[in-house]
Amino acid sequence: MPLQTVEPRRLYRQIADQISGLISDGEYTPGSRLPPERDLAKQLGVSRPSVREALIALEVEGLLDVRVGSGIYVTQPGERGQRNALQGDSGPFEVIRARWLIEGECAALAAKTAGPAQLRAIRAAHAAVIEESKRDHNPLDADRLFHVSIAEASGNSALVLLVQILWDQRMGPLYRSLERKLEYPKMAAETVREHKAIVSAIVRHDARGARSAMRLHMNRTHNRYIKEWTSGK
Amino acid sequence: MPLQTVEPRRLYRQIADQISGLISDGEYTPGSRLPPERDLAKQLGVSRPSVREALIALEVEGLLDVRVGSGIYVTQPGERGQRNALQGDSGPFEVIRARWLIEGECAALAAKTAGPAQLRAIRAAHAAVIEESKRDHNPLDADRLFHVSIAEASGNSALVLLVQILWDQRMGPLYRSLERKLEYPKMAAETVREHKAIVSAIVRHDARGARSAMRLHMNRTHNRYIKEWTSGK
DNA sequence: CTCCAAAATTGGTCCGACCACTTGACCAAA
């Protein structure tokens, strides 16, 4: 047998993965501050330059935010997409079309396979959207969570990844200029109504209904964009 | 008054951008080797640690390939996506399921909207897969190009992005261990046959047929994985 | 209590050193 051809990954990668693991384990929560570089080096038993290299790698990946003289902070999920950006120059309408396809299927799968925990997460996200829009906030983060939690309920992590990537395309230039003009109060009410139909179909395990409801939501969103696109531009 | 509201970007970023510029200017071509870290530090008038931080940033971004004891090389455009890897921990079967959904739709759209140039690209990629497998090469790159060019023929750049991301998930650990065991000669023949059916449906503008052919290809691939999974493991 | 300057904290950069790995030249044996 071929005795393990050791693959001694470079130290900075090991450290980066370790820190990344601590974050996803909830050891350091988004927005919180990491220990100073010197302390991290001591804790992990490596030198400060190595820790710095790992921190730079994580910073490039958009996971950390380094502030001189202050400290190192875990990036907020909402801001995370901005930096990653993923070359995608996809326009809003292309993204909506792709979401129509993928999220429709996610909703159908979720209706089939979602367990109690998944349903609870979806309901919670739904409630958060309502809460945010009530206080006249733009419920972007909550909305993202809603769609992602449905994808997670599908049980397919690849689909979750795609939903996240598509959502984060909103950070693109075309998207932003469009987003700026939407009237939140009215739009939020429609969004909530459509979300409600999706949740309802999922909890009653109606796969076809969930897919239809999600696709309807996407079509309506598409139309809202069209409206702003033709009027504003 | 503070006459320069200097925003002194961090040194490693400046260096990274400078090196990145040299590459895009053709100063260093893909595959070529950069000067040693020590020389770069001297040329740019900075310390070696700073150069290292810049190199790590560019490595994380997938632009460079660092080989211990040998040197630092400019990544080939074809390999660039592979290294980015995107946190996706998705297993092979989840990825295949997602590809079934997305690429099936891409094939259908391609059959509807592909123009002469798109068809030519698809045919060329198809031919490249055949060529590669004939000479007993693992036609991974050509296969990728085949699927991506179909996505491009769909006219939706968001779908192209997703297809690329899913393909690049092959670089994950689970995928690799599986990939290692597939028998190429036999598998390649099946792959080519299935590809042929897809191309045929697209060129005759048969959207339904294209979707079916692509989904069949994915199902067959799924079964090939199953076979190796149960036997090898 | 307010305000400002000094001190402590923290990241930024640099230097010099030594280690591990890769590569290629060189030499000896078949």
Added chain:
DNA sequence: TTTGGTCAAGTGGTCGGACCAATTTTGGAG
């Protein structure tokens, strides 16, 4: 000539320490 191994130079990997610059906190003056 070909093969195989050794060895030295080149290169990235890691380390510890030092000092600088920006920020935050502290504590005293008013």
